[in-house]
Amino acid sequence: MRSALLALVVLMAGAIAATAETRTSARELLPPELQAQQADDDANPGMLWVTSGQQLWSMPAGANAKSCSECHGDATTSMRGIAARYPAIDAKSGRLMNLEQRINNCRTANMAAAALPYEGEDLLALTAYVAHQSRGLPVSVRIDNAAAPHFEAGRRFYFERQGQLNVSCSQCHDDNVGRRLRGDRISSGLPTAWPAYRLDWQKMGSLHRRLRACSLGVRAEQLDFGSPEYVNLELYLAGRADGHLVETPGLRK
Amino acid sequence: MRGASQGWRAGLIGLAFCFVPPALATEVRIATFEAVGDAIPAPLDGLAGDSTRGQKLVRDRETGNCLICHQAPVANEPFQGDLAPSLAGVGGRLSVGQLRLRLVDQSKLNPATLMPAYHRVDGLTRVAARYRNRPVFSAQEIEDVVAWLATLKE
Numbered sequence: 001m002r003s004a005l006l007a008l009v010v011l012m013a014g015a016i017a018a019t020a021e022t023r024t025s026a027r028e029l030l031p032p033e034l035q036a037q038q039a040d041d042d043a044n045p046g047m048l049w050v051t052s053g054q055q056l057w058s059m060p061a062g063a064n065a066k067s068c069s070e071c072h073g074d075a076t077t078s079m080r081g082i083a084a085r086y087p088a089i090d091a092k093s094g095r096l097m098n099l100e101q102r103i104n105n106c107r108t109a110n111m112a113a114a115a116l117p118y119e120g121e122d123l124l125a126l127t128a129y130v131a132h133q134s135r136g137l138p139v140s141v142r143i144d145n146a147a148a149p150h151f152e153a154g155r156r157f158y159f160e161r162q163g164q165l166n167v168s169c170s171q172c173h174d175d176n177v178g179r180r181l182r183g184d185r186i187s188s189g190l191p192t193a194w195p196a197y198r199l200d201w202q203k204m205g206s207l208h209r210r211l212r213a214c215s216l217g218v219r220a221e222q223l224d225f226g227s228p229e230y231v232n233l234e235l236y237l238a239g240r241a242d243g244h245l246v247e248t249p250g251l252r253k
Numbered sequence: 254m255r256g257a258s259q260g261w262r263a264g265l266i267g268l269a270f271c272f273v274p275p276a277l278a279t280e281v282r283i284a285t286f287e288a289v290g291d292a293i294p295a296p297l298d299g300l301a302g303d304s305t306r307g308q309k310l311v312r313d314r315e316t317g318n319c320l321i322c323h324q325a326p327v328a329n330e331p332f333q334g335d336l337a338p339s340l341a342g343v344g345g346r347l348s349v350g351q352l353r354l355r356l357v358d359q360s361k362l363n364p365a366t367l368m369p370a371y372h373r374v375d376g377l378t379r380v381a382a383r384y385r386n387r388p389v390f391s392a393q394e395i396e397d398v399v400a401w402l403a404t405l406k407e
Binding site for chain 1: 360379380
């Protein structure tokens, strides 16, 4: 009995480890020439947004004419590793914030500047620039304490069948990884490349824009950019991407 | 490769922005039906299906879009999915009544199925407003598609 139980525990641990290791980034499913293009900073179109984010970083804004760099200094050191642990709970408000919201929070609370519109060029550029400082670092978000209920809400959303076509995220991104949905090969749905440049959009877009496309694909409601449901979902996606490396700026079809 | 991706995007996604299927203009009712075993023996609402229209619905990226998941023996469709069994020969494997039930609601046979129920509106979550309380296929469209599937003998 004891040994049977032990064997089961070992088996389950094995199963969990296996899933973490076998998750597939959409990058690995791209044709080799697009993979090479993402890896080459001179050819990756997302780098244009990173460069424009770098310019915005030291540009004064808001009533006090402050720039990000005045408080945070050199982003290559101060922002290194930050994106890998977002979404995160903001200690002051107790709210779960993703990187876009955290940047906007700095603008409104610390710079007396207006929030930048979600999906506008400036917020995409700043988010890409900050996230890029974590490229190559493993995702490691907190999912305990105050973050736990958000992670759980995201997990429930992920496994819930939805839309007129009644399909859950998991049915595609767990059960059918590597298979073809028409011509698209399905990845594990990792959030590690975003903001990313999509050839289909001919521009950079946020993770939430990608999520809205998946929602609409199953004819489900598209939630607002930055909606609490999508931020919770983003935390769940980051939790299941634990240890996977940040890729921003990704290149996608 | 670009054409490939467009199936998922133009088909399922583009729809919300630019295309209003005629079915949406009028209320679409759910036909009452009786399942016997794993089949619905009687045509929905007693309607006769048209296999030519059926094939169109199967290929149409705005409605049936079956080829997003399935392969089928049709010409000029280079990008077909591989998430589901091929439809080749399905009319030989399954009776018309069995085909009808699988199309109306596959989840009656396999609650965990990936295949959408094409003629059902209840028990769905977070359906986009424009599709709410509307089945993917009307009773007539179910019969049309069943008629085409029945021709796939090999």
